[in-house]
Amino acid sequence: xxxxxxxxxxxxxxxxxxxxxxxxxxxxxxxxxxxxxxxxxxxxxxxxxxxxxxxxxxxxxxxxxxxxxxxxxxxxxxxxxxxxxxxx
Numbered sequence: 001x002x003x004x005x006x007x008x009x010x011x012x013x014x015x016x017x018x019x020x021x022x023x024x025x026x027x028x029x030x031x032x033x034x035x036x037x038x039x040x041x042x043x044x045x046x047x048x049x050x051x052x053x054x055x056x057x058x059x060x061x062x063x064x065x066x067x068x069x070x071x072x073x074x075x076x077x078x079x080x081x082x083x084x085x086x087x088x
Contacts, residue, residue, distance in 0.1 A: 004033065007040040007067040014065060014074035015044055026059060034087040038069035041077075043088050 002010070008028065015026045025047040032043035042065045048057035063082035066075045077085075 001038055002040070002067070002069045002072060004035065004040065006072075007069060008033065008042065010072050010074055011040070011042045011044075011065040011067050014067075014076075018074075019044075019065075019076055024059065026062065028065070032088045035069070036085075036087075040067040040069055041065070041082075041085065041087050042067070 012028055015028070020026050026044045027047045027050055029043040029045050029050065034041045044059075044062060044065055046057055046059040048054070049059065051057075061079045063077035063079045064085065064087065066077055067073070068075075
């Protein structure tokens with residue numbers, strides 16, 4: 001089973017390689033992570049918003065990054081699914 005640090009690295013790598021687009025880089029929100037059973041959840045937001053706090057840079061409609069603690073598989077949840085989990 002992964003530990004939280006390994007899962008954090010996988011989640012950011014997933015954002016960098018699979019989710020971020022040119023001009024819309026996403027990053028994990030510091031301190032916004034949770035473990036439920038063997039699954040890890042991370043909140044994410046646009047790098048621009050995390051740097052500036054400017055609402056014009058806010059990534060809207062993004063959900064949590066889910067990392068399976070057994071397999072390391074990463075998946076981006078939708079905003080509705082993330083809101084239903086109510087982790088942060």
